[in-house]
Amino acid sequence: MVTSVTNLGRSGLFDWVVQRVSALVLLAYFAYIGCVLLGGVDYTGWRELYAQTWMRVFSLGALLSLVLHAWVGIWSVLTDYLTERMMGTTGTVLRLLAQLLCGIVIFVYTVWGIQILWGY
Amino acid sequence: MRLPITAWVSISHRASGVFLFVATAVLLWALDASLRSPESFAALRECLDTLWMKLVIWAVLAGLIYHTAAGVRHLIMDCGIGESMPGGVLGARLVIAVSVLLTVLAGVWIW
Ligand code: HEM
Numbered sequence: 001m002v003t004s005v006t007n008l009g010r011s012g013l014f015d016w017v018v019q020r021v022s023a024l025v026l027l028a029y030f031a032y033i034g035c036v037l038l039g040g041v042d043y044t045g046w047r048e049l050y051a052q053t054w055m056r057v058f059s060l061g062a063l064l065s066l067v068l069h070a071w072v073g074i075w076s077v078l079t080d081y082l083t084e085r086m087m088g089t090t091g092t093v094l095r096l097l098a099q100l101l102c103g104i105v106i107f108v109y110t111v112w113g114i115q116i117l118w119g120y
Numbered sequence: 121m122r123l124p125i126t127a128w129v130s131i132s133h134r135a136s137g138v139f140l141f142v143a144t145a146v147l148l149w150a151l152d153a154s155l156r157s158p159e160s161f162a163a164l165r166e167c168l169d170t171l172w173m174k175l176v177i178w179a180v181l182a183g184l185i186y187h188t189a190a191g192v193r194h195l196i197m198d199c200g201i202g203e204s205m206p207g208g209v210l211g212a213r214l215v216i217a218v219s220v221l222l223t224v225l226a227g228v229w230i231w
Contacts, residue, residue, distance in 0.1 A: 020198065023191050030184065038229070043154075043161040050155055070141045077138060102141075109144055116152050
C-alpha cells in the first residue's frame with residue numbers, strides 16, 4: 001500500500017472513495033441549483049431558499065465535498081507532475097509549496113462558504 | 121499531439137478539474153453577492169449583464185458541464201460498465217457530444 005503524509009486519508013483507497021462520494025454530492029447540488037436558476041429567481045425567493053436549514057446543510061455538504069474533492073484531485077495532479085523523478089529535489093520542494101498554497105486556498109474557501117451560509 | 125479520443129477526454133477532465141478549483145472563487149463571490157443584501161443582489165445582476173462577465177460565467181459553466189459529464193463517465197466505468205475499448209471510445213464520444221450540447225444551451229440561457 002502506498003502511504004504518504006500529504007494524501008487525505010493515509011490510504012489511496014480511502015481517497016478514492018472520498019473522490020467518488022464527494023462527486024455524487026456535488027452532482028446533486030449543482031443539478032439542484034441549476035434547476036432553481038432555470039426556474040428564475042428574485043432576491044426574496046433566493047434568500048428564503050438559503051434561509052432554510054435543510055438548504056444550509058445541503059450547501060455545507062456540497063462545500064465540504066468540494067473541498068475534499070479538490071484536495072484529493074489536486075493532490076493527484078501535483079504528485080503526477082511535480083515529482084522527484086521529473087525534476088529532482090526541486091520537484092519535491094515545488095510540490096510541497098504548491099500543496100501549501102492549495103491548502104490555504106481550500107481553507108479560505110471553507111471559511112468564506114460558511115460565512116456566506118450563516119453570516120447573512 | 122495525436123492521441124486516442126479517450127486520452128483527450130481524460131486529460132481534459134483533469135484540466136477542467138484544476139480550472140474549476142480556481143473558478144470556485146467566482147462561484148463563491150457570486151453566491152456571496154447574491155445573498156448579502158438586496159442592493160448587492162441587484163449589483164450582481166447588473167455586473168453579470170456585461171459581455172465580459174457573461175463570457176466568464178459561460179467558461180465556468182462549460183468547465184463544470186464538461187468535468188461533470190466526464191466525471192459521470194468515470195463513475196459508470198468504475199462500476200465496470202463500458203470498460204472495453206469500443207465502450208471507452210463510445211463513452212468518450214458521448215461525453216463530448218453531451219458537453220457541447222449542454223454548453224451551447226448554457227450559452228443560449230446566458231444570452
Ligand atoms: C467545482 C467542483 C469540482 C472541482 C473543483 C473538481 C476538481 C477535480 C480535480 C482537480 C480532479 C482531479 C483530476 C485528475 O486526477 O485527473 C477531479 C477528479 C474527479 N472529478 Fe471533479 N471536480 C468538481 C466537480 C465534480 C463533479 C460535479 C463531478 C461529478 C461527477 C466530478 C467527478 C470527478 C471524478 C469521478 C474524478 C476522479 C477522476 C479520477 O479518478 O481520475 N467532479 N475533480
